[in-house]
Amino acid sequence: MSIVKKTRCLALLAAGALAMGGLAACGGDDKGGGGDSTGDAGSGEQVEIVWWHNVTTDPGKSIFQASADRFMEANPNVKITIVPIQNEDLQDKLQTALNGKDAPDMFQQWGAGEMQEQVDAGYVMDITAETTAEVEAIGGMVAPYIYNDKVYGLPYTGGAAGIYYSQDLFDQAGITETPKTWAEFVEVIEKLKAAGIVPIGMGGKDAWPVGHWLYAFIIRYCGIDVIDSDTANKEFTDSCYLDAAQAMIDLAALEPFEDGWLSVSAQQGAGSSSGLLANGLVAMEYSGVWETGQVQSLTPDGEPKADLRWFAFPQIEGGKGEPGDALGGSDGMSCHANAPKECVEFLKYFVGDETQKEFAEQVSIPSNPTAVQYLATESLKEAATGTGETTYLQIWLDKAFGDSVGEATNTGAVSLLDGQMTPEQFVESLKTAARKG
């Protein structure tokens, strides 16, 4: 046999091995599907729960792990595999995974429109019967997780968004009271500017922080009824949307933001808007309940910002909204329709007292009101109180309106604030977005 022939045989062997390896790998995949029917597991049978969530940093991450560890200890037949995934990545991966065979058993859930789409596609387990006690305990915050009178998930944290501010900078500018109305708020902005302080931090690069301001204006100008009707019908014919859009333009005219806000990110590093607040370079930021923890992670020493406080978004005269309406949201978990029953058991344990107490002590506002007493920082306590005074917690409008209109709302908010769009064009863009998704 010549050398040429020998090498050719080797190549054939190698190619064959590769092909078979590929086939074997393909074969293996079919069995590995996470969401498959390991269901109706008898008590002794080994089950695995694959859990995807978006808490990739401590202390939250460790608290979740500890919660799972305790549950596994009490239920030796259950193995919980935790996969923390960065928030934006998670949203992509989850969608793909739910469509495929590798769906997680328990996964991050925000409720409302997106969850309803998942439910309609048959991916989410109905847990109504098992969770009556938990739904009772949590109260209003569970509303976005209920669809057609059935419960499809449970929140573990949440609350009303509000304006987080630095008490020291307010003192410096001679501001003694937090503003209740828009006119007072404008006064605060002017006092801060007069004192040489940048009033508002804005993470324009990520678009959603700008969106939050617009959602708040829409809640104040339109009221919940209009929002509800448009959530369902996506018509956006009420003139209140024009008012809200105009409010964005008027806000920008006050020039309350840091220089170059359009290229400032929301949470990445000391130069982000949260970082600016953490380091005393801006006085306020409108944000959700994660803000306290976010600011803490960006202070120079990693300690909580001592002078961080909270007040509710100011009331606006002439708007249709009720004073008790507030923008907010929650984070929760759902079980996959094909997940083992133990998933529900663990979910109930996860939103139960023990984990909620740890979460309140170390991270943010717990969904269960009985754990609120364990909150550690001033700003969180005020936010929790504010959440308690809320009569209607409107979920983030990009989630409520669905992703397609939500995307248009966020980028439209940036355009309005940057003077690249008129209110009429903005409303038009919502209608355009509604037809494609």
Next chain:
Amino acid sequence: MSASSDFATGTAASAAVAVADEGAKAGGGRGQTRPPSRTSRSRGRGIGWRGRFEVALLTGPALIIFISFVILPVVLAAWFGFYRWKGYGMPSDFIGLDNYRWILEDKKFLAALSHNGFVLGVSLATQGVVALGMALLLNRKIRFRSVIRVLIFAPYVISEAIVGTGWRLLMQPNGAFSNIMDALGLDGLAHTWWLGDKAIAPWTMMMIVTWKYVGFYIILFLAGMQGIPEELYEAAAIDGCSYWRMQLKITLPLLSPTIKIWGFLTIIGSMQFFDLVYIMWGPTAEHTGVSTVATYIRYEGSEANAYGYGSAAAVILFIITFTLAILYQKFIMNRGVENPVAPRRGR
């Protein structure tokens, strides 16, 4: 390049070759030691069943992967493009060509496409010249040549995600760049919104793109230059040819296949440009004049959960890029100066 100048450089090149041949003969007939162009062990005649089996086995895996990960997704995207589809389950809401109509009517899409055109135009106009100049410089025997080559190539090796994050942190308001300019007393530069100003951001982007990719093109051109026989330059030098004249009459014409490849890579790269914009500007790319069709697909398609719409936009991008590629192949790659030194295969 017009036909007449084509002809002119062609004759110049063949003249140079003639000169080179003379030189080679004078130098002792190096060419004679070259092996004959046809090898005696050529298999010839048609292939038997074993041959066929071998071909099938060797190309099979690649073919399967290519079909399932390239051809199939393209076909699927074309199919999804006719539906209003949120990405859950199978698409069922057939809306014909509506997605395509909406996309082509969308100002954001047209803006994104024009930004692709901007990237392409500026890249073609600047990067080739810069890369060619640097390659000429590095092709000479200068001190620290290999160190400089490594340094120039380094940005290309770094992942685009890291490059984007790094430049973002440098250029953001209150970032390192602003602070340095401030310290130097250059207030104007310190308070320029490099990423946020619509008039400046596209140029910031082009600066970073050039910084990142020019190293690759320099290496590409250097490799092309290494392939040009030394004898040509020797002969030209004997004839009293100046350095710049040599570059113009020998290097440039013989580098034309490499230059064409560079053009092709630039076109494809510019049309599919995504990572850097996505990381550095995210959703505000459209507000700062740097959005591309690919970021449009990302935000208006997948981020908006409008997968049918996004697929339709992807199909449009595919058609545009594919057409450009075909036209380029037909009118530029396959015509022009044939490399006169390349060994002619038996005709």
